[in-house]
Amino acid sequence: MDELALQGLGPHADAQSHQRAMQYFEQLKSTTDGWKLCASALTSNAYDGQDHIKFFCFKVIEEYLKTSYVNSSAEGHTEMKAFLRTFMDIQLQRGRPEASFLRNKAAQVLALVFIVDYPSRWESFLTDILALLSYGVTLADLYLRTLMAIDSEVVDREIIHTVEECERNTQIKDHMRLQCVPAMVESWFHIVTTYEASNTELVSLCLQVIGAYVSWIDIGLIANEKFVSILLRFMTNVLLRESACDCIYEIILKGMEPASKMDLIQSFMSVLESAGILKTSDNDDECDYLAKLSKLINGIGLQLILCWQRLLKADDKAKQQVALQMLEAKVPLMLTFLGHEDDDVSGAVAEFAHDYITVLKQVSPLQPHQRDNVKNLMIVVMGKMKFDDSYNHESEGEDEAMFLAYRKELRDIFNNLGALDAELVLTTIQNFFTQTLSNWREAKYQDVELALSLLHSLAECLPSSKGQIFTGEGTKVTRLQEMMRVMVSSGVSYYQHSAVILQFFENVARYDKFFNIEPRYVADVLMAFLDERGLRNTSPHVRSRTAYLFSRFVRTVNRQHLAEYLEEMLKRCHDLLVLHTPAADNGHSNHQMSPSDQLFMYETAGVLIVHSSASADKKQQMMRHLLSPIVGKYDDLLQAMMQEQDEQRQLLYAQCLSQALNYASRTSKGFSVQNTVAQCGCVEVYTESLEVFLRGLDVPVHRPILHAGIRQFLHRMVVCLDSQVLRFIPMAIEKLLLNADARELHDFIPLINQVVTKFKAVICPYLAQVFMPIVETIFNVLSAPLDARDQVSAAERSLLQRSYYSFISTLITNDTAQVLTGQAADNLHTVLMTVTRGAVESPDVTCQKTCFNILTKLVTLWGGPESGLNGFVDFIYKQIVPACFMAPLAPSFNLSDAQTVLVVNETASCMKAILDKRGEECINFLNTNYLPTLNMNPDLCLEYTQAMHSDVKIFRKYLKAFFTRAKS
Template identity: 55%
Template sequence: MEEVALQGLDPQVNDPAARALTLQYFEQLKASEDGWRLCAASLTSGRYHSNDHIQFFCYQVIEHFLKTSYVSASPVVQRECKTFLMTVLQLQSQDTTKNKTFLRNKVAQVLSLAFVCDYPQRWPSFFQDLLQLLSMGPLAVDMYLKVLVAIDSEVVDRDIVHTQQETERNTMIKDTMRVDCVAQLVDSWYQIITGYESSNPETVCLCLDIIGKYVSWIDINMIANNKFVEVLIRFMRMNLLRESACDCIHEIISKGMDPVAKTKLIESFTNVLDSAGVIHPTEDEEGDFVAKLSKLVNGMGLQLIQAWQKLVKAGDSASSNVTMQAFEHKVPLMFRFLGDEDDDVSGAIITFAHDYISVLKQVKTLSEKQRQNIEGLLFVVVKKLKYDESYNFDQEGEEEAMFQEYRKQLKTIFNNLAQLDNQLIVAAVHSLVASTLQNWRNMEHQEVEVAIYLLYILGETIPPTQGPQFRDASQSKTTALQEMMRLLVTCGVSHTPHTAVTLQMFETIVRYEKFFLSEPQHIPAILTAFLDERGLHNKSKSVRSRVSYLFSRFIKGIRAHVQSYENVQEILTRIADLLVLNTPDNGLQISLTSVDKLFMYETAGTVIVSGYFPPEKKAELMKALLAPIVSKFDSIYSKMCAETDETKQFGFAQSLSHAMNFASRASKAFSNQQTMRQCSCVEPFTETLQIFLHVLNTPCHRQLLQTGVRQYLHRMVVCLESEILPYVPLAMEQLLKDAEAKELYDFLPLMNQVISKFKKEIVPFLQQIFMPVVTTIFQALNKPSDQLDQIAAAEKKLLHKGYFGFISTILNQDVAEILTLQESHNLYNILVTVVQGAVDFPDPSAQKLCFQILKKTIELWGDPGSLSGFEDFIYKNVVPACFMAPMKSTFDLKDAQTVLALGESGLVLKTVLEKRGDEFVVFLQTKYLPEVNMTPETIQEYTEALKSDPKIFKSYLKAFFARFKS
């Protein structure tokens, strides 16, 4: 072999050129007819015995040959290859060099590739040849087992997707093996697990793994018999073997079987495991093994439940009762493992708990024991929902994330239990919450948190039709939920020092905000908790962040109770320090992130707008809210422009962007019931807009700042009426200047929004800027870019599609005069771009939009004499487009979106027929269709279909073009 080309395999060589040369050599060997021979000779010569990387390289070349060329090779080459494979199998069986596992696995994989090609026709003696290895010692046995693992991967493994041909091949292989060699394989397994249990436990574990894999498709009686079971039970008491033995038993009981036989098999295993004393682990038992036992009992429970379901479906009540008793007897074991201190042990049996509850839901009348099981499950779930003492709330890592995922699974069980017996669960939670909250100062934070968490998730278990029932506090009868909420907000638990309890309390308060509508006397105390060091001013960053969102939600829910000027002023004063705009020159002191502050500005806006006081007071408060942003904005912009340090410059740009976002978010408080004009707040927001417009000429960070201005304009178009119109021309002009494709694409929705809202009012301005906008769009689309730049290509495609949306908005918002008042050649060019989009644009949804635009133009201008020259345009451009587009090779009639586009093209032709009548039919019959070489019979058929119902014509079109394209 070429030694220079192999140097790139050395992990010590960090030379890209050497790596590239090696890769080139690898491809060369794969392509060469004799490449595999060269590699085989290198492996058997022993020349590279000490170089694992070169050996692996060689095996990869041989693997490629086996996958691509072996089947079609001559019998001589196939025999040569098999001889080599048996040679390296023997060499690996004798190689005592350590750390060769990955090479042994590769040899096994390569051999399995030859096996699936040759067995049984061309290599009927495969297993006899393989079994001969067993007399060569432990390494040979290990190699034998690795080959069986590789065969399982190729032939049986359900996680690997196979073609229909491969599936049929694999079925034939398994059928042949059952007759030919399975009995010998099973005998060899027994000899291995009994012969090596003391001397080589790793080999025994591998063999048990293989038994578990193969038992799924061989005769169960070969394994589930006294001889094997006795050994497996013995292994369950041996530290080095018990986990593998446990997994093996799990695979045995998971084998597909008749439900009655499955029940007997599981019960027999249960009895022997119970008799052996291994299925009930002690408290100090090693965790990994207990987790395996938990998985085993989980498998038993699931298999029995599946068997029960089959028997119930079959109407076999006697057998189904026996099976139900079998899994009911496993419930105490489920409790033991589900309640284990180790979450891995508990998590391994959750599925059994979940499915057991599903069974109880199907039972008409629950027995007393089953009711006790429900209570027992609830007790275990509550215990396991508690945070562990080691949970790191300040810096949550992987273990904490795993617990949260585990907690979600427990929550699902809780919800299912509540669906099963809602009254029982509510009563149990009520009792726990009452006892905990009345004594929270003397309890661990885990106990307190879980009580509040149970109150929180209880809301999810209440049927949607009922919702949380909160009655007026003056009524004698209140619900358990109401009593728990009253206790939560009056017991003082909000003063707890632990963040987990604090957060859970605020989450629960917001979930049950309707409680405060029935008992508003609690609102002042809760507002104080939100606003002081317990909530928004908590020392914990995570608490402040979450509470900023929760407070926003809470205020929206109870705003009717904080409408006085004093209340609003109090809230605004308490959150004023959280509304500060951070900049690089004030040290970027962050009490809340910019995202959190968005919620705070929305909250501030909400309390102002909802306030029950005169509009001029609202304007005064809103102006004060925006003042810190407005007063700093120009100076921050100047500092950004003057700054030479790129990091600081970007920091100033972000501050400007945040300022615009905050003002935009404050405007979310306005609604159709309380408009900006009604609240006398037009002036504060238009003054703010004037200042924001200054950054449109920005010399740096243009995209970031223009995005902020656009978003603010979007909000102003929603909130303002004609007051916004004087600012639109300047904004549009600046946003269009030197715009890139992405900027133009982002700009068009603003144009569409302005058109949709103001319609005729905006026509004079849009009439003037329409062609400059279109020209700018096509300059961006035609701007040269690197053909390999996929981002630029995608941005241009989006812009092109946005342009069609822009034209569609003009036509559909009753302002078509924006187009018709353009110079005639400009209008013609615009319409041609739409026709080109309908025919050539590589996106069926855009083509559909283009056809909709053409249909609308015909509806508007298709009548005789409606628009000069449009009749010719219809016949010369629109009608041909309806035939040319579907005939394109890219027009896939099997694609749903494309079929919708085809339907729109049909509606275009129907609209032409509606407007032009027989004139259109004559045009098709005598001019257009003959010119495209359509036969008289087809022309007659087509025009008749055109005159038919639109749905019939739509179906006809699909068949018509499918016929022509075939």
């Protein structure tokens, strides 16, 4: 062994030494005798105590077994057997066992030999291993670990196997059943009885083996009095009961006919119940075991449900009834475990609860005892949904996240109960809700929050959809209205706990339609949003969530119900609509709302103004009042940033300017087709703001931050304004393009595309002038030298190239192709060549599809005799037609990939467009000029051109087969 290379395997080895060790590993793998060198090292005791080197040696042998051993000679097989026997002899002589991870690796090596050699070359493999059990714990441990490794290779259904491997595994299992399974079962019994008192770890491993193998061996070998009695004994042994529980669980899951499965379950349940094992405890030390026991009850319940479903399909009514009775006899156990205070214990049986409801849906109408089960289940679920006293609402960690995930499962059960028996759920919830809120001041916060949370869930669990929940007639609508009336009038929004107040606002936002029906409660709710309960709450989490929910509420509630409170709302929001500057903060921010929360506030203010009943002049006045503080500070902030010497504070100024632009953008979210900027009299407000904001384009400091904000505002103005925005576009484009890098250009192109899409021909004269400067800027950035190791820059260039083709596609799609035809002939040819090259050479499938789509549209526009574009027909035959063949024929083009096949489909559309425009001229060119250059015989040429005349869908299928043949 290369001792110097092995030093690189140590935990303290440097990167260079580790690299040398990995190279040595590859060297040993690639040499014929590398595994032998490692086998010799493992059996020589040369590296005793150096576990990392032993593991390295096992890895080399493992690689050999996975890749080459199957083709080894008889001599190689003999050498491998000799190594394994010597290794086991050494293990027998060791005074102490190897580390657990080495024992697992040794077992894996044995399993890999087994799957190659058994039964053809080493039929006595397992018999030989079994013979070693008499030598004590060490080899018994290796035997059991080997069986688990064999299970992973041969049985484990979670591992995907090839057809050949599945056939091999079936052969192995069949031979094991005939030859050695009974002896293996006896060995397991020997191990669990021999070591029950002296080595519970070994017994637990043996129980794991039994659980793994019971799925495919004769169940009678395990489910008998001898084994069941000892498993039952283990269930009372604190050190073994969890493993015994898992083993019984695997036995219960054994695939069987329904009648046999039901007998098996009944026999186990009888002995477990008579032994008093199926009981719960609140002792924390018992929780791990109880979680296993709960999992067992869950498995029993699910298996009985499966039996019932199979008997239902078989229409065996008698046995079906027996299965249902057995299932329902287990429901009280399920409810006991589901209600356990430990969530791991409770959660282990949740699937049983969920699937039991599914069964009840199929056997309705419900019998009295089933209705009792439903009611009891609902009470248990409600109790488990309560927050624990230890839950930290202000700083949620891993434990809190786990509870929320479990609460979501419980809510799913609750929703299914509602679908099963809406009347029962509604009545129960209303009683609990009314009782709790009538006494909310004395109630625990968990109960109040639960009452509000259950009201929130009713929208999902009742048959009515959220949008229709307060429409129509009936007791459900009436009861929901009553509960909402109780909630908003009870004063519960003053409860001093963040979880309660948040759920109150969540309910207000969810049931916003209630306030259209009963608008007298709107004022109270608005006040709750605006005072210390909501937007001025001491909890940042409450303030943040309330800002979003308030925005939702004012958007959805009928405008006429908000109109009279408009000015009061804006007045109360005034101190929350403040741009906090670094100068004012002096570096120490202590704001009530974060910038992201303020975005919702500015959006809300904009919506309130736009949708108010005020006149256009009044709306203009209010919008100007909203924007003036932002616009007024903008120039001063720019100057302060330029003069600031401290880099950290300079960044704070840039971020503040970005926030100002974002706030201004969000105020425009309220405008729509029904309420345009012009109709609201706000055109001047926004154009004046835009004029000020564009000054930020000249500032060289923190350019990416400022340009991103200005681009966003321009996007909004293109949406909201009409031709009034056009006068700003030329200057904005010029400044945004100046010294732009790949990322900035990529972000700039969507803005140009948006302008083109909205204004189309109106913008063409200007775009014709700036088109080549834009293209040349893109080309310059794409062609600049790039460090091959700079993956970030490479990714940005890839995105820019995709954006460039998107820009060309947008011009052609929006009736603005005259921008291209207005260019000099050489420039147009250059641009067209970039498209054909992108179609053929781009490694980005999206780019290729876009390019071929562009070519198809260009052929449609300019390919006919009437187009009058000089030289384009020549370009079709010299560039576009070859591209349609060169791309699919490229070595890197994968015709088995679904995305690349879409590129083939685009080439089909392109060729069909050429045929449509050029007719027989195209066919003659292909038959006589182009296809023969691809070494295609006349018959194949004719076949291709005939296929072109078929429907485009048929032609696409033909092309895939055509190029597959061509590349084979």
